[in-house]
Structures are given as structure tokens and as C-alpha cells.
Amino acid sequence: MSAPTLPAGLDDVTRDDDALRRFLHGLPGVDQVGLEARAASLATRSIKKAAKLWAIDTAISMVDLTTLEGADTHGKVRALAAKAKRPDPERPETPCVAAVCVYPDLVATAVEQLAGTGIGVASVATAFPSGRSSREVKLADVRLAVDAGATEVDMVIDRGAFLEGRYGAVFEEIQAVKAACGDTHLKVILETGELATYDNVRRASWLALLAGGDFIKTSTGKVSPAATLPVTHVMLQAVRDWFTTTGQLRGVKPAGGIRTTKDAIRYLVAVHEVAGEQWLTPALFRFGASSLLNDLLLQRRTQLDGHYSGPDYVTVD
Numbered sequence: 001m002s003a004p005t006l007p008a009g010l011d012d013v014t015r016d017d018d019a020l021r022r023f024l025h026g027l028p029g030v031d032q033v034g035l036e037a038r039a040a041s042l043a044t045r046s047i048k049k050a051a052k053l054w055a056i057d058t059a060i061s062m063v064d065l066t067t068l069e070g071a072d073t074h075g076k077v078r079a080l081a082a083k084a085k086r087p088d089p090e091r092p093e094t095p096c097v098a099a100v101c102v103y104p105d106l107v108a109t110a111v112e113q114l115a116g117t118g119i120g121v122a123s124v125a126t127a128f129p130s131g132r133s134s135r136e137v138k139l140a141d142v143r144l145a146v147d148a149g150a151t152e153v154d155m156v157i158d159r160g161a162f163l164e165g166r167y168g169a170v171f172e173e174i175q176a177v178k179a180a181c182g183d184t185h186l187k188v189i190l191e192t193g194e195l196a197t198y199d200n201v202r203r204a205s206w207l208a209l210l211a212g213g214d215f216i217k218t219s220t221g222k223v224s225p226a227a228t229l230p231v232t233h234v235m236l237q238a239v240r241d242w243f244t245t246t247g248q249l250r251g252v253k254p255a256g257g258i259r260t261t262k263d264a265i266r267y268l269v270a271v272h273e274v275a276g277e278q279w280l281t282p283a284l285f286r287f288g289a290s291s292l293l294n295d296l297l298l299q300r301r302t303q304l305d306g307h308y309s310g311p312d313y314v315t316v317d
Contacts, residue, residue: 006210007246014210017168024167024206030198030234039229042273043266052265053303056296057095059264060087062282064122064253066101066290068129068221074109077102081113088297091304097293098282099152103128104145111149122152122187126177129191129220131156135173142180153177154187154217157204159194167207174211187253187286188213192231193223201231205238215251221288226256229270236274239284252279255288261299264292 006013013023047055065084067076080100088094099120100110110121123145127133138155145153155177161169178186188208192201208216216235219226232254239250252275254267264287271279279285 007248010210010245014171017166020167020171020207020210021165024203027199027202027206030202032198035198035233036230039233039270042269043229045266045269047265047269049303053300055265055268056261056300056303058280059261059268059287060293060296060300061095061098062286063097063293063296064099064101064120064255064286064288065097065293066221066255066288068101068103068124072103072106074106077106077109078113081110081119083293084114084119085117087293088300091301094297094300098286101152101154101288104141104148104150107145107148107150120151120185121149122154123148123150124154124156124220126155126173128154128156128189129222131158132160135176138173139176139180142177146181146184150184152185152187153181154189156189156191156220157208159191162195162200162204162207167203170204171207171211174208174213178212185214186212187215187217187251189217189220189255190235191220191223192218192228193225198230198234201234202238205235206242209238209242209250213250215253215286217253217255217288219254219256219288221256223256227254227258227288229266232267233270233274236271236279239279240275249278249284251284251286253286253288258287258289259291260295264296 012019014020065080067080084097084100096119099122101122102110104123104125107121107123114121125141125145126138142153157170158173174188190204195201195204205216218231235252239252243249258264271285
């Protein structure tokens with residue numbers, strides 16, 4: 001395997017498939033009971049009013065506003081881009097979202113609508129969501145998105161290869177996608193609901209980081225379970241430990257099933273307590289969501305107005 005440039009101490013890890021396997025299986029095992037207990041404990045933290053408004057605004061700024069349906073149209077993407085720019089038109093001080101996430105053939109429409117805003121355009125690729133295709137087709141999918149102007153690509157790993165222990169094949173594919181991305185940021189979707197164990201989530205996280213992923217992402221949103229707090233804890237531990245080892249900051253994106261402000265705040269608490277305060281930025285943490293933004297906007301109005309506005313006061317995707 002052709003390894004990426006890695007710091008001393010990790011430069012020999014990707015020398016060959018055996019070295020990679022030894023490293024991944026040498027990672028500390030995850031204490032399932034301890035992990036789930038801590039995730040549950042942190043989820044009970046309460047946040048006071050001023051801090052809650054800050055948390056809501058922070059969460060809004062971290063949203064990858066997403067539409068990934070077979071019935072998506074250019075009109076729907078234009079509407080989504082308008083909402084990304086002005087989430088609450090009656091409250092112009094409301095933060096913009098981080099990015100709009102669409103299929104590759106709709107990237108150009110999103111790019112046109114978001115030009116000059118600083119809002120990213122993310123595209124899924126590599127035969128999303130299954131990842132079941134040839135590498136040639138997967139890379140063509142990536143190039144389609146990048147050539148259309150995507151600033152971020154969300155790829156899916158070959159879960160079959162990973163579960164068979166063919167870590168080298170997964171590593172090389174992530175590397176190839178990273179090369180095809182050029183300057184475009186790469187988020188690597190692990191599809192944690194199919195990985196079965198927390199140990200596998202930790203191994204897949206490190207594998208994606210070793211191969212050059214800028215973000216590790218929980219899920220496609222098409223498989224249940226999608227994002228969960230314990231899984232996100234494992235991934236936050238991975239990027240924290242990666243930073244401690246290499247000095248390089250990498251991000252985490254939970255996606256799928258995060259629908260309420262209460263959910264989002266629980267994830268922000270996890271980010272602060274597990275990875276650290278410096279990860280509380282859209283550059284290092286995102287929410288992959290479609291319906292979450294609506295609840296964040298409603299709760300933001302509640303904090304400012306002192307009463308619940310109801311769903312008629314925000315646009316429904």
C-alpha cells in the first residue's frame with residue numbers, strides 16, 4: 001500500500017496489510033458498559049437560558065442541511081439553498097448553516113444558489129448509500145461532484161471489505177477518493193449501524209483518519225441505527241487521540257436520527273466533554289440533518305420571545 005505522509009510513530013502503520021491489521025487490532029478495546037454509562041450521564045446535563053441560546057446558534061451553524069431522496073429536484077435544492085442562507089427570514093441575525101448536502105447531479109444548482117455566501121456545498125459519492133460498485137465508478141462519482149463545484153465530498157466505505165478484515169482495501173479506496181477530491185474536503189461515512197461493535201467503530205475511525213479523511217461521519221441516514229451518542233463518543237475519542245498523536249485536527253459528523261434541539265445539545269455536550277472545546281466549531285463538528293433545523297429555529301424563537309411559536313412560523317422542508 002502507498003501510505004499517506006504520517007507523523008513519526010505512525011509512518012510504519014500502513015506499510016502493508018499485516019501492519020495495518022496489527023495496529024487496528026492493537027487499539028484499546030472499548031468498555032461498552034462504561035461508554036454507554038458516560039454517554040447517558042452526559043446526556044442529562046442541563047443548560048441555562050443564555051448558554052442554551054448560544055448552543056442553539058452553534059448547532060444551527062453546524063448543520064449540513066440535507067436532501068438525499070430519489071425524488072429530489074432542482075427546485076427543491078434551490079429552496080433548500082434559500083433556507084440555508086436565511087434559516088429564519090424574520091430573524092436575519094440567525095446564523096447560516098454550514099453546508100447544503102445533495103447528490104452529485106444537483107451540486108451545480110446548489111453551487112449557483114450559494115455562490116459568495118461561504119456556505120459549503122457537500123455531495124455524497126462513491127455509490128452512496130450502499131457503496132456497492134467498482135472503484136472506477138466510485139471515483140467517477142467523486143469527480144462528477146468535484147467538477148461541479150462541491151467543496152465537500154461525503155464518501156461511504158466498503159463495509160463488506162471492512163467486516164471481512166480487508167482493511168488494506170478500505171484504506172486504499174479512501175486514499176484514492178482523497179486524491180480524486182484534490183482540495184475538496186473529504187468526509188468518510190463509516191455506516192456505524194452495520195459495524196456491529198464499538199471496537200469496529202474505533203478501528204474504522206482510525207482507518208479513515210490514517211487514509212486522510214478530514215471528517216469521520218457516522219451514517220448515511222439510510223440504515224438503522226444511525227447516529228447514537230455512544231458511537232459518537234467513540235469517534236470523538238478517535239479524533240482527540242489523533243490530535244494528541246499527530247497534532248492534526250480532524251472532524252466528526254453524526255448523521256441520521258438527530259431531530260430535536262434537545263438531541264443536538266446532548267451532542268454538543270459530548271463534543272465539549274470528550275474531544276474538547278476547540279471542536280465546537282463547524283470546521284470540526286457537523287450535524288447531518290434535514291428536520292433538525294426546524295426545531296432549532298422554533299426553540300430559538302422560544303428563547304428570545306419567551307413563548308413557543310409553533311411549526312407554522314418556520315418553513316417545512
